[in-house]
Structures are given as structure tokens and as C-alpha cells.
Amino acid sequence: MIAKNISIGENGHVYFAGQDTIVLAQEYGTPLYLLDEEMIRSNCRVYKNAFKKHFGEGSCPLYASKANAFKRIFEIMSEEEMGIDVVSSGEIYTALQAGYDLKKAYFHSNNKTDKDISYAMDNNIGYFVADNIEEIKAIEREAEQRGIKQKLLLRLTPGIDPHTYEAVSTGKVDSKFGSAIETGQADEITRYTLNQSHIELAGFHCHVGSQVFAEDVFERAAVIMLKFSAEMKRKYGYITQQLDLGGGYGVRYVDSDPFMDVDKKVSEVAAAITDSCNSLGIEMPEIHMEPGRSIVGAAGMTLYTVGTVKTIPGYKNYVSIDGGMPDNPRYALYKSSYTCLLANKMQEDCDFKCSIVGRCCESGDIIQENVMLPQSVTRGDLVAVCTTGAYNYSMASNYNRIPRPPIVMLCDGRSYVAVRRESMEDLCRNDL
Ligand SMILES: Cc1ncc(COP(=O)(O)O)c(C=O)c1O
Ligand SMILES: N[C@@H](CCCC[NH3+])C(=O)O
Numbered sequence: 001m002i003a004k005n006i007s008i009g010e011n012g013h014v015y016f017a018g019q020d021t022i023v024l025a026q027e028y029g030t031p032l033y034l035l036d037e038e039m040i041r042s043n044c045r046v047y048k049n050a051f052k053k054h055f056g057e058g059s060c061p062l063y064a065s066k067a068n069a070f071k072r073i074f075e076i077m078s079e080e081e082m083g084i085d086v087v088s089s090g091e092i093y094t095a096l097q098a099g100y101d102l103k104k105a106y107f108h109s110n111n112k113t114d115k116d117i118s119y120a121m122d123n124n125i126g127y128f129v130a131d132n133i134e135e136i137k138a139i140e141r142e143a144e145q146r147g148i149k150q151k152l153l154l155r156l157t158p159g160i161d162p163h164t165y166e167a168v169s170t171g172k173v174d175s176k177f178g179s180a181i182e183t184g185q186a187d188e189i190t191r192y193t194l195n196q197s198h199i200e201l202a203g204f205h206c207h208v209g210s211q212v213f214a215e216d217v218f219e220r221a222a223v224i225m226l227k228f229s230a231e232m233k234r235k236y237g238y239i240t241q242q243l244d245l246g247g248g249y250g251v252r253y254v255d256s257d258p259f260m261d262v263d264k265k266v267s268e269v270a271a272a273i274t275d276s277c278n279s280l281g282i283e284m285p286e287i288h289m290e291p292g293r294s295i296v297g298a299a300g301m302t303l304y305t306v307g308t309v310k311t312i313p314g315y316k317n318y319v320s321i322d323g324g325m326p327d328n329p330r331y332a333l334y335k336s337s338y339t340c341l342l343a344n345k346m347q348e349d350c351d352f353k354c355s356i357v358g359r360c361c362e363s364g365d366i367i368q369e370n371v372m373l374p375q376s377v378t379r380g381d382l383v384a385v386c387t388t389g390a391y392n393y394s395m396a397s398n399y400n401r402i403p404r405p406p407i408v409m410l411c412d413g414r415s416y417v418a419v420r421r422e423s424m425e426d427l428c429r430n431d432l
Contacts, residue, residue, distance in 0.1 A: 003298040012347035017410040031323035037411035039299040044080040054270035055287040064292030067390040072418035074098035143198035158224040207246025219272035230280040247290035251297035293390040300389020306381040317354035324358010343384040348374035
């Protein structure tokens with residue numbers, strides 16, 4: 001199976017996190033997001049232990065909330081003592097609702113509004129990650145008014161191609177994110193920041209992309225960032241305290257995707273960092289990374305009920321489900337691959353090639369094409385889409401006025417609702 005928390009029972013049903021998906025679908029209805037809490041916690045621990053072992057005390061992983069943000073997940077991150085990366089006042093608000101202490105929160109975004117900046121400071125955010133000079137000026141202004149010194153990292157683009165899909169490739173010079181080392185703008189904003197009285201420059205950040213498997217991408221990014229740090233030490237006497245290498249490690253959506261060994265990857269990055277610091281003659285800063293997908297991706301599965309099954313002779317077969325692009329827009333946006341299973345008929349051969357499509361008024365409302373399901377697929381069957389823990393719920397919409405599914409957490413053989421299913425009333429709650 002694609003992930004270790006998926007198995008097939010003797011009854012021919014898909015089991016997720018040890019629980020029968022047919023029973024879960026009956027209990028909670030479909031569409032349904034499932035999240036394996038134990039896997040989320042265990043992924044956090046793998047990162048935490050690897051950071052401690054390879055980077056030393058002080059260095060820590062920050063969960064990239066954008067991958068999946070709701071109250072319960074921030075409680076889990078708090079319990080697991082993870083830092084977090086947030087990108088909006090909404091994510092900050094949700095973290096606060098969960099009682100998350102924002103000291104270990106890093107506030108990203110390439111365009112923080114004055115309101116965002118003030119809201120984050122009202123709530124004592126630990127760090128801003130400033131994208132550009134305008135933002136630094138806005139943060140300085142707000143910090144001066146409050147008479148505080150705000151800790152901040154600068155987001156730089158190291159000019160690296162991470163060999164992933166274009167939409168999530170963010171570390172190149174031509175990017176809406178960050179300030180480029182190559183153009184001299186990174187140097188310029190560092191000098192500028194060091195001259196501000198209400199900002200403490202804590203270090204530098206970069207993020208090269210997402211769903212990254214390519215060898216040595218993080219090592220190359222780290223070396224470029226450390227060379228830049230050494231240059232800033234030489235020019236301005238500035239000693240980098242923190243280096244944040246962003247998120248991006250990939251997960252397995254299909255059998256052809258490789259397995260990731262996080263401990264091994266982190267140890268390789270640590271070795272490159274140690275070598276580079278030694279040859280540059282600088283101290284190793286605290287190292288942070290911001291994993292999102294690799295914490296929650298494989299911990300998720302979405303269940304749907306099959307509706308119409310349509311065969312167009314000489315063309316294609318379509319299997320329509322009761323969800324679609326509103327709960328998972330990733331195929332529509334990026335042509336993302338997924339493993340789809342007919343969860344109640346796993347003992348049957350899969351010889352029916354079809355497209356699994358949603359119920360929106362939109363041809364592009366597709367979950368996956370060229371899927372092989374059993375020939376007997378029919379109304380009422382259950383489709384399980386694997387590896388939906390990241391960038392599904394967090395990217396969901398109400399397109400066509402379709403309510404969002406609930407999130408049900410699976411833990412120790414029991415299940416509980418963490419986010420309830422949206423109701424029809426919810427759909428109109430802001431309508432006057
Ligand atoms: C700045 C930043 N940090 C972290 C992440 C999380 O990335 P991933 O979910 O691929 O680990 C992203 C998204 O790509 C990002 O833009
Ligand atoms: N939304 C993207 C990932 C974005 C990463 C954030 N920079 C995806 O679903 O793959």
C-alpha cells in the first residue's frame with residue numbers, strides 16, 4: 001500500500017489507521033476527511049528528534065500551518081512542542097483559539113497588511129519573516145509606536161530550482177516571494193534592517209519549493225544562505241542566529257513516488273551545514289525547517305460515495321463522487337497524482353479505467369484521471385482517496401455552495417470530530 005497506515009481487511013474493505021473506512025463513512029457520512037492523529041504526532045517526533053540529533057539544542061521544526069490549519073491541529077502542535085509557521089491573521093487567530101503560545105510562531109506572507117502586522121504584535125508573535133523592504137518599514141513603524149523591539153527574519157531567494165512543479169517552485173530569483181541574493185536586494189535589506197532601532201534581525205529564511213524529492217536541494221540552499229551569512233558578517237559584523245530553510249519534503253501520492261527518510265535527509269543537510277560553516281569560519285546558527293506536507297499529507301484520507309457511473313462508448317468512463325474540487329482542488333490546479341481505491345471492493349480486480357470526477361458545474365472538476373477500479377463500481381460504493389492530509393481541507397472552498405466536509409481524527413482505535421461538517425445555515429451565515 002501507498003502508506004503504512006492503509007491496509008485491506010479480510011472483508012475487502014480499506015482500513016485507515018486501523019479502522020474500517022466503511023464503518024467510518026456510515027458513522028460520519030461522506031465526503032469525509034480522515035486524519036490519523038498518531039501518524040501526525042509520530043511525524044512531528046521524527047522531525048524533532050532528527051533536529052536535536054543533527055542540529056543540536058535550539059534548532060527546531062516549525063509546522064507549516066498552511067498545509068492543514070484548524071484548532072485541534074494547533075493543540076497537537078502545542079502538545080508536541082512544535083514551532084509553527086503562519087501566513088495570515090486567520091491562521092494566527094486559529095492558533096490562539098487552540099491556546100498555542102505564539103512565541104514559537106513565525107509569521108510569513110509576501111504581503112502582510114498593516115492590520116496583520118498590528119494583530120500579530122497585539123498577540124506577541126515570536127517572529128516576523130519579512131519578505132521585502134516595504135514590509136520591514138511597516139514592521140519598524142508599528143514596533144516603534146509600541147516601543148518594542150520585534151524579532152524578525154529576512155526571506156531571501158537563493159536562486160535554486162527545486163525540480164518540482166512550477167506552481168510551488170518559490171526559491172528562484174524570479175519569484176513573488178522574498179528578496180534575491182543574486183540581485184543585491186538581500187544585502188540591501190539586511191543593511192537596512194540592521195539600521196532599524198525597533199527590529200532585531202534574528203536571521204535569514206529561504207524556501208525553495210514543495211513536494212521536493214530531488215537530491216541535495218536543501219544542502220545547496222543551505223550553502224548559499226551560509227555564504228551570504230558569512231558575507232554579512234564580513235561586511236556588517238552581523239552574526240546570523242537563525243537559519244530557516246523552509247519546508248518542502250515530498251510525500252508519496254502514488255507508488256512511483258520515492259520514500260522519504262526524514263532523519264537521513266536532515267542528517268545530510270546537517271553535514272553540509274557543518275562543512276560549510278567550518279570552511280566559511282562561521283558559527284553554526286540555529287537551524288529551522290518548516291515541514292507541512294510531510295507532517296500531515298500521508299496522515300489524511302478522503303472518503304466519497306459514488307453516484308453516477310457513466311460510460312461514453314468509444315470515449316471514457318466517468319465515476320462521479322459526492323465531493324470534488326471544492327474539497328480537493330489539487331488535480332484541477334496542478335494535475336496532482338493521487339491513489340484512489342474502491343474502499344468496499346478491494347478483493348475485486350481493477351479492470352475498469354475511469355476518471356473520478358466531482359459534482360461541480362465545471363469540466364475541470366476532476367479528482368484523478370486514468371484510475372483503475374473494479375468493473376462492478378456502482379452507485380453507493382465508497383471511494384477512498386489517499387494522502388489528502390495536506391492542502392485539501394486548507395484549500396477547500398464552497399464553490400457551487402457545497403458545504404465543506406468534516407475532519408474526523410483517528411487515534412488509538414477511536415474516532416472523534418475535530419471540525420464539524422458545514423451546514424446549509426453555515427453557507428448563509430454572512431449573507432445579509
Ligand atoms: C514559506 C513556506 N514554508 C513552508 C512551506 C511548507 O511546505 P511543505 O508543505 O511542502 O513542507 C511552504 C509551502 O510550500 C512555504 O511557502
Ligand atoms: N498548495 C500547494 C502547496 C503550496 C505550498 C505553499 N508554498 C499544493 O497543494 O501542492
